[in-house]
Amino acid sequence: MEIKIGAAEMMPFLEEVFPQVKGMFGLDRLDADLLVMRLFADERHLRPGGTVSGPAMFGLADVSAYVATMARIGREALAVTTNCSIDFMRKPIAGADVLCECRVLKLGRALSVCDALLFSEGMDAPVARASLTYSLPPAR
Template identity: 55%
Template sequence: MQEVKLGLEALKAFLDAEFPQVAEEFEILSVAPMRLRVALRVSERHLRPGGTVSGPTMFALADVGVYLAVLAMVGPKALAVTTSCSIDFMRKPPADKDLLADVEVLKLGRVLAVGDVRIFARGAEERPVARASLTYSIP
């Protein structure tokens, strides 16, 4: 089994240092080998007309989640980038709940990593609002 190279506190410090423009929106909740849980603090700026969290906001949560899960396994490689993403929006998330992303790294190679994400509204973890698959290129 592979070991975590960047734990919870190290990932938080990395996000604060490398992406201060968005770091306060995300809360890394747990880190384990090939798994991570992260929350997005939903605010009015994340909403679209109709009182729901926007698709780009859910994409950002999935993208940041896989990025952090990959970095947890490979170490601080700020230049890892998304090479592909597929996302399914399944339910309307409520505007008054933070979103949670459960991330699993399905494949971790030398140059590519593939992750799966399930996004839930906090307090309603039995019903995902979105599901995403992302591939990252590792420098």
């Protein structure tokens, strides 16, 4: 799938449409095959026990699917999440960033379907897996 917004433009676009996420995420890779985003895990993302919380990991998966979709359809800020299923499989490493490898499995006229694997930096096995669907604005 062709990329319409490259890595250099993506983070400024994301922070323009969602200023509340400024400084929370980084973009490690963006190409036709794969998007890799990073959650800069800090104290606001921790749960009791010192590990990254489920809502923080959900946020990373959701933002990754949004960015992967935007990269392919262009600046369509009104795309919205219509479904997400997430499995939390392992406890992330305390204090480590969380990485999300996201792939767009299908991009249609109305929907974008994505798969996301989340890894705690320094671990080989995934800590979570998510399947996300985005509804796309009409007439793009």
